[in-house]
Amino acid sequence: MFFHIVMERNMQLHPRHFGRNLRENIVSKLMKDVEGTCSGRHGFVVAITGIENIGKGLIRDGTGFVTFPVKYQCVVFRPFKGEILEAVVTMVNKMGFFAEAGPVQIFVSNHLIPDDMEFQSGDMPNYTTSDGSVKIQKDSEVRLKIIGTRVDATEIFCIGTIKDDFLGVINDPATA
Amino acid sequence: MGSTEEPDGSTSQVSVTEVLEEESTKQNTCTHPGSFGDMCIICGQRLEQESGVTFGYIHKGLRLNNDEIVRLRSKDMKNLLRHKKLHLVLDLDHTLLNSTQLVHMTPEEEYLKSQTDSLQDVSNGSLFMLENMHMMTKLRPFVRTFLKEASEMYEMHIYTMGDRAYALAMANILDPKREYFGERVISRDDGTQKHQKGLDVVLGQESAVLILDDTENAWTKHKENLILMERYHFFRSSCHQFGFNCKSLSELKSDESETEGALATVLKVLKQIHNNFFDNTSDNLMGRDVRQVLKTLRQEILKDCKIVFSRVFPTKFQAENHQLWKMAEQLGATCSTELDPSVTHVVATDAGTEKSRWAAKEKKFLVHPRWIEATNYLWQKLPEENFSVSVVKNQ
Numbered sequence: 313m314f315f316h317i318v319m320e321r322n323m324q325l326h327p328r329h330f331g332r333n334l335r336e337n338i339v340s341k342l343m344k345d346v347e348g349t350c351s352g353r354h355g356f357v358v359a360i361t362g363i364e365n366i367g368k369g370l371i372r373d374g375t376g377f378v379t380f381p382v383k384y385q386c387v388v389f390r391p392f393k394g395e396i397l398e399a400v401v402t403m404v405n406k407m408g409f410f411a412e413a414g415p416v417q418i419f420v421s422n423h424l425i426p427d428d429m430e431f432q433s434g435d436m437p438n439y440t441t442s443d444g445s446v447k448i449q450k451d452s453e454v455r456l457k458i459i460g461t462r463v464d465a466t467e468i469f470c471i472g473t474i475k476d477d478f479l480g481v482i483n484d485p486a487t488a
Numbered sequence: 489m490g491s492t493e494e495p496d497g498s499t500s501q502v503s504v505t506e507v508l509e510e511e512s513t514k515q516n517t518c519t520h521p522g523s524f525g526d527m528c529i530i531c532g533q534r535l536e537q538e539s540g541v542t543f544g545y546i547h548k549g550l551r552l553n554n555d556e557i558v559r560l561r562s563k564d565m566k567n568l569l570r571h572k573k574l575h576l577v578l579d580l581d582h583t584l585l586n587s588t589q590l591v592h593m594t595p596e597e598e599y600l601k602s603q604t605d606s607l608q609d610v611s612n613g614s615l616f617m618l619e620n621m622h623m624m625t626k627l628r629p630f631v632r633t634f635l636k637e638a639s640e641m642y643e644m645h646i647y648t649m650g651d652r653a654y655a656l657a658m659a660n661i662l663d664p665k666r667e668y669f670g671e672r673v674i675s676r677d678d679g680t681q682k683h684q685k686g687l688d689v690v691l692g693q694e695s696a697v698l699i700l701d702d703t704e705n706a707w708t709k710h711k712e713n714l715i716l717m718e719r720y721h722f723f724r725s726s727c728h729q730f731g732f733n734c735k736s737l738s739e740l741k742s743d744e745s746e747t748e749g750a751l752a753t754v755l756k757v758l759k760q761i762h763n764n765f766f767d768n769t770s771d772n773l774m775g776r777d778v779r780q781v782l783k784t785l786r787q788e789i790l791k792d793c794k795i796v797f798s799r800v801f802p803t804k805f806q807a808e809n810h811q812l813w814k815m816a817e818q819l820g821a822t823c824s825t826e827l828d829p830s831v832t833h834v835v836a837t838d839a840g841t842e843k844s845r846w847a848a849k850e851k852k853f854l855v856h857p858r859w860i861e862a863t864n865y866l867w868q869k870l871p872e873e874n875f876s877v878s879v880v881k882n883q
Binding site for chain 1: 521522524525526527528529530531532533534546547548549550552560563564567571643667670671691
């Protein structure tokens with residue numbers, strides 16, 4: 313799920329950046345440092361939407377670097393256990409399938425795929441119902457439920473299921 | 489008319505509690521068959537690294553428990569047999585191709601740099617320059633036909649001692665459409681033991697896997713699954729690495745024969761093994777073992793031969809343990825240390841030894857040890873005349 317939150321960060325700036333463009337430099341460094349990173353608490357920082365406040369800079373003893381406390385607004389993405397998400401399938405194999413929802417990598421094990429779907433190997437491995445009406449293959453869009461999440465510095469891993477009601481393929485790429 | 493109160497409210501309350509309890513018992517009774525990002529793939533619980541094997545080459549973060557691996561292998565076996573396929577694990581270096589670092593190329597090999605094939609459309613090329621890895625690679629003749637035909641009988645895997653980047657680059661050249669190997673590209677980063685290859689990271693039943701590799705020592709635990717390949721030395725650096733101080737194929741502007749080279753030969757063997765495995769007998773298919781089929785086929789090659797070795801092994805060496813003795817026995821020959829009328833071949837490097845002279849007198853075959861090695865590589869009993877032995881000059 314996406315959230316729009318306020319976060320705070322201490323930005324350290326080298327004196328070469330001081331001058332007329334100080335604020336711009338702070339903001340661009342902030343964007344470079346923070347956008348695209350993950351934290352366990354907030355999730356994946358998608359984009360910075362605005363700067364709320366830049367505090368007074370504090371010169372660090374002995375180095376000449378200056379630390380500015382910056383309060384900024386940003387959009388973050390964080391999946392939660394129990395959440396329903398839509399994702400795109402990236403890989404299908406006999407163990408289940410892998411899907412992506414933005415920066416989030418989700419694995420749905422074959423234990424959590426409905427029993428009436430069988431794995432078919434071949435050029436385009438897929439899971440198909442016995443009557444062939446529903447097929448999950450690479451690039452299919454699926455609705456799944458998150459069973460567990462784990463966040464590390466750059467990626468978010470999730471375990472998902474499609475065994476519940478209303479979960480499964482949303483869009484069949486073959487007919488799209 | 490009495491009103492029947494439908495106890496909806498209380499029923500749903502009960503069912504909610506039931507669902508919650510079910511969730512926690514699910515976690516407690518979960519067998520944790522595997523993990524993704526350290527979370528159980530069924531219940532999502534955070535798991536410590538327990539028993540099992542990491543399958544990073546399939547997807548980063550994937551790990552499977554031993555029981556689950558057994559279950560998957562058994563399921564895979566049923567699927568394979570239904571499609572009449574077996575597993576084939578292929579080594580890269582010296583088996584399917586030969587690579588060299590650019591700095592190791594000799595002046596006589598410089599001409600190759602202007603003859604490389606395009607990396608944009610690899611399907612017809614055989615010589616490639618990989619700038620970012622500072623190397624060149626040459627595919628073995630016949631490799632594309634080999635892969636195409638083998639893929640109809642075998643599900644194929646790449647297993648190399650190179651690192652992952654190298655493995656993926658080579659897989660891309662050999663299989664640009666990802667139709668042969670899929671995600672089954674195993675590198676040394678995926679192995680569980682240093683300097684050893686193992687079938688523990690291959691999701692196939694050991695009784696249904698064949699291995700093609702030029703290095704026997706990499707597969708000490710799975711020698712019965714191995715078909716040893718003759719090494720492909722195209723570049724000078726490769727010859728040099730194995731101690732051959734001769735001009736390489738690249739320097740001689742020559743190459744291995746396409747139709748009679750090692751890959752063509754081994755393809756025939758693979759077809760034969762596949763045939764023998766799936767032939768229609770009343771046997772239960774699930775009980776068959778490809779290692780047995782391989783062994784039986786190999787034992788046909790020298791089956792009527794009785795071999796005695798003369799001064800081939802170091803004096804105090806236990807003859808039966810020597811590699812050549814074992815190789816001859818695997819090929820179906822009977823080996824002996826004593827001469828008798830039933831002996832058919834004497835193997836020696838010097839025609840002047842006592843046993844060699846006995847062979848000449850009794851009109852038995854006198855062959856160089858290379859006859860056994862060549863027979864092993866080419867899967868057929870080669871003409872003994874091509875391996876005759878001359879008298880070693882006295883010093």
